[in-house]
Amino acid sequence: MIRSTFVRTALCALLAPTLSCNMLDVNDNEDVSGRGARVFDPYQSSDSGAIRLSLQQFNGCAILPSGSAVSKGTxxxxxxxDTCPDLLAADPTSARSAPTGTLRLMAGTRYFLNQLTLSDIVLNKHTNGADLTDAVRWMKNESRFRNLDWSDLGRVSDQWTFSTGIEGFSQDAWTREVLFDNARWRTVKDDTFTVEIIDQDGVTPRMTPVVYSRTDFLADSAYGGHTRVGWRMETVQAPQSPGDVVPHPLPVLSGQPASPPAYRTLVKIEMVGSTNPFKTFEAPFIPGPAILKVTWSQLPDEPFFFPIELVTPEGLAPTCANADGQPVACGFGVDPKFKFSTPANGQGYYEPGESFRLFLDMRDGDGNQMLPAGVLPSGKDMLADKANGLLYATQASYFTLLERDSLPAYMVAGPLQKLQVRSDPQAKAPYWSANAESVGLVDSLATLSAFPGVYGSTWTTRYSVNLPQDAEPGTYVALVKTQRYFLGERVAKTNSYFFQVGQQEPTTYPNAVGNCQLCHRGVLSLDNLRHGLGVDHVEACKTCHQRDSDLVPRIQTLIHQLHNSSPRYTQNKTDCTVCHLTKESALRPSMNVCQSCHPSVHGDEYFATQFSAKGEPNRFGNCAQTCHAQSTTNGHILPEN
Structure with missing residues (x-):
C-alpha cells in the first residue's frame, strides 16, 4: 500500500510550490501485499537492453498502428x-488502394517480439444472425487461416454490448457479438513463431532466426481484446425478447446520418506481452528494402511477410529537441509529463472553486521533447507519420481492428480517499472528476477526414481545470496517457501527478483493492501492459472506466471478465480476497458485473434490465441493495472486514 509517511511530499510542497513534481512517492517492494512495486521497466528508452517490437497484418497486408498499410515497394x-485495404474508408475490407506506409526498424538495435497481430475480416458478407453457418464456413474454408485445424470449433459466447452516441453525430446503439473457440489450432500448446530478416531477394538470411513459443506471450484471449474468432452485428437496437436475433435498425433522426446495421466476421490472432524479453535479435543494416518474415509452425508453408526498411541513427531527422532546445533525433519510449500553474494562495494547494492550468510536456524515453512547437500534431500529421510516432485513436483502430487502447487522454479527479467504484454510472459519484467531454487530449474526430477542419488542426498542450466550489479537501490526481509507435516499438504510458486541494495534508486511496503485483511482476508489471499505469495507482483506473458505454468498459466488469476467463490466472477464481482488500468493496454485485463471469446469471428472468443502460432499474443496479441485501452470493470467499 502507499506509505503514510509523506516526508517527500512535504519537502516537495515546500521546495517546489509550482507543483511540477510528483507529490506522492511509493517505496513498496514487489513481494508485499497491497500495492507492490512501482517501477520495473528496463525497456522504455534508447538505453534499453532491448526494444519491444509490434507487428500487425490486416487482410494480407502489413499495417502500422496508425492504420496505414505498408507498401512492398520493389x-x-x-x-x-499490390493494393491493400484502406483502413480509413467506411468499408476497409472492400476499399483498396496502393499502400504508402513504411515499417522502419533501427539497424544495430536489439528487438524482442512483444506483439503479433494477424487479422482477416469481412464486412457485411454474413447478415443472417439466426444462422451463422455461412460465417463459420468462411472462417474454415475461405479466410487467410483456412489451412489451420478447425476441428472442434464451437460457439462459446453470445453477448451484447452498449455504446453511447455522440450528440448530433450518432445514437445510442447495441452490438451483438458471437465468439467461437476451442478449435484444435487454439488448443495447441507447443506451437512456435520463427522471426527472421531476409534480403530483398526473398532468400538470403541476414540474421540467425529467433523462435518464440506461445508461452512467451502473456495474453492471447478474446476477453483481453486479443485473439477473436467471431461474428458481430453492430449499430442496432437491443433485442425485444429472449432469443430475438432479428436486427432492429436504429431510427433515422432528423439532422443525423443514417446508421444501418453492420455485420463483421473476423478471425483475429494476437499474442501480446512478452514473458521473455531476453529472447532478442539484432536488426542488421541492409541498404534498401528488406523483409521480416514470421513463420507459424501451424502454417509452415504460409509465412507472414512484413516489408521493412533498416535505418541508422545518422539517417534520422532531428525532429525532437534536447534539454538545451537543440534539434536532435528522437529516441525510443514515451513519457508524458504534466506541469501545474502555481496556486493563487502561495501555500502549495488550490482552493475549492479555483481554476488552474496543466501544461503537457511530451518526452521520449531519453528525455527529449517530442513537441518542440508546444502543440500536439494534427490527425492528418499522425496518419502521415509526421507526429514523432504519437498515436491517436482512429476509426480503424476502434471499429475495424477492435483496439481501444490508442486514445490519448487526461483525467483529473479527487480527492483520493473518495475514489470508490459506484454501482450505477448514472448516479452521482462520491468523488469529483473532470467533465467527461473534455478528457481527450485530441478530439475523438481528429483522424476522420470527413471533418477537414478538425482533421488538419493542431491541438493545444495547455488545459484548464476548474475545481468545483464544493471540492472536498485532500489529494487529487491528474492522469495523462499516451501511446507511441516509433521504429517498430509500440508503447503506452500513463503517468500520475498529485496536487492538494483545500489543505496541505495529503490523503491517499481507499486501499480497497490491490495485490496486482502477485502476478504482475517484473517484465509483466502493469507499467509494461495496457496503458502503462503502475500498480500503485489501480484505484485511479475507475476515473476513466466509469461510463455506461462498453466502448470504454467499466473497470469492475473488465477486470472480472479478463482474469476469470484467462487460463493464465491460476488463482482460485471464487476467492475474492486475492484482489479485494475490504469486504465492502466486494459487496456491490450487479447484472453487469456478475455477467462478466456468469453469462447466464438468472437466465432471462431480468431480460429487460440487462438491456437497460439508463433509468431505473438498469443493468448497473446494486443487487446488494435488493435481493442480496441479507446474504452474499454463495461460493465466493470474501474478506472478513
Missing part, C-alpha cells in the same frame, strides 16, 4: 498484394 513477395 520487393518480390509472393502473396503480398
Amino acid at each position: 520487393l518480390n513477395l509472393p502473396g503480398y498484394p
Whole structure:
C-alpha cells in the first residue's frame, strides 16, 4: 500500500510550490501485499537492453498502428498484394488502394517480439444472425487461416454490448457479438513463431532466426481484446425478447446520418506481452528494402511477410529537441509529463472553486521533447507519420481492428480517499472528476477526414481545470496517457501527478483493492501492459472506466471478465480476497458485473434490465441493495472486514 509517511511530499510542497513534481512517492517492494512495486521497466528508452517490437497484418497486408498499410515497394513477395485495404474508408475490407506506409526498424538495435497481430475480416458478407453457418464456413474454408485445424470449433459466447452516441453525430446503439473457440489450432500448446530478416531477394538470411513459443506471450484471449474468432452485428437496437436475433435498425433522426446495421466476421490472432524479453535479435543494416518474415509452425508453408526498411541513427531527422532546445533525433519510449500553474494562495494547494492550468510536456524515453512547437500534431500529421510516432485513436483502430487502447487522454479527479467504484454510472459519484467531454487530449474526430477542419488542426498542450466550489479537501490526481509507435516499438504510458486541494495534508486511496503485483511482476508489471499505469495507482483506473458505454468498459466488469476467463490466472477464481482488500468493496454485485463471469446469471428472468443502460432499474443496479441485501452470493470467499 502507499506509505503514510509523506516526508517527500512535504519537502516537495515546500521546495517546489509550482507543483511540477510528483507529490506522492511509493517505496513498496514487489513481494508485499497491497500495492507492490512501482517501477520495473528496463525497456522504455534508447538505453534499453532491448526494444519491444509490434507487428500487425490486416487482410494480407502489413499495417502500422496508425492504420496505414505498408507498401512492398520493389520487393518480390509472393502473396503480398499490390493494393491493400484502406483502413480509413467506411468499408476497409472492400476499399483498396496502393499502400504508402513504411515499417522502419533501427539497424544495430536489439528487438524482442512483444506483439503479433494477424487479422482477416469481412464486412457485411454474413447478415443472417439466426444462422451463422455461412460465417463459420468462411472462417474454415475461405479466410487467410483456412489451412489451420478447425476441428472442434464451437460457439462459446453470445453477448451484447452498449455504446453511447455522440450528440448530433450518432445514437445510442447495441452490438451483438458471437465468439467461437476451442478449435484444435487454439488448443495447441507447443506451437512456435520463427522471426527472421531476409534480403530483398526473398532468400538470403541476414540474421540467425529467433523462435518464440506461445508461452512467451502473456495474453492471447478474446476477453483481453486479443485473439477473436467471431461474428458481430453492430449499430442496432437491443433485442425485444429472449432469443430475438432479428436486427432492429436504429431510427433515422432528423439532422443525423443514417446508421444501418453492420455485420463483421473476423478471425483475429494476437499474442501480446512478452514473458521473455531476453529472447532478442539484432536488426542488421541492409541498404534498401528488406523483409521480416514470421513463420507459424501451424502454417509452415504460409509465412507472414512484413516489408521493412533498416535505418541508422545518422539517417534520422532531428525532429525532437534536447534539454538545451537543440534539434536532435528522437529516441525510443514515451513519457508524458504534466506541469501545474502555481496556486493563487502561495501555500502549495488550490482552493475549492479555483481554476488552474496543466501544461503537457511530451518526452521520449531519453528525455527529449517530442513537441518542440508546444502543440500536439494534427490527425492528418499522425496518419502521415509526421507526429514523432504519437498515436491517436482512429476509426480503424476502434471499429475495424477492435483496439481501444490508442486514445490519448487526461483525467483529473479527487480527492483520493473518495475514489470508490459506484454501482450505477448514472448516479452521482462520491468523488469529483473532470467533465467527461473534455478528457481527450485530441478530439475523438481528429483522424476522420470527413471533418477537414478538425482533421488538419493542431491541438493545444495547455488545459484548464476548474475545481468545483464544493471540492472536498485532500489529494487529487491528474492522469495523462499516451501511446507511441516509433521504429517498430509500440508503447503506452500513463503517468500520475498529485496536487492538494483545500489543505496541505495529503490523503491517499481507499486501499480497497490491490495485490496486482502477485502476478504482475517484473517484465509483466502493469507499467509494461495496457496503458502503462503502475500498480500503485489501480484505484485511479475507475476515473476513466466509469461510463455506461462498453466502448470504454467499466473497470469492475473488465477486470472480472479478463482474469476469470484467462487460463493464465491460476488463482482460485471464487476467492475474492486475492484482489479485494475490504469486504465492502466486494459487496456491490450487479447484472453487469456478475455477467462478466456468469453469462447466464438468472437466465432471462431480468431480460429487460440487462438491456437497460439508463433509468431505473438498469443493468448497473446494486443487487446488494435488493435481493442480496441479507446474504452474499454463495461460493465466493470474501474478506472478513
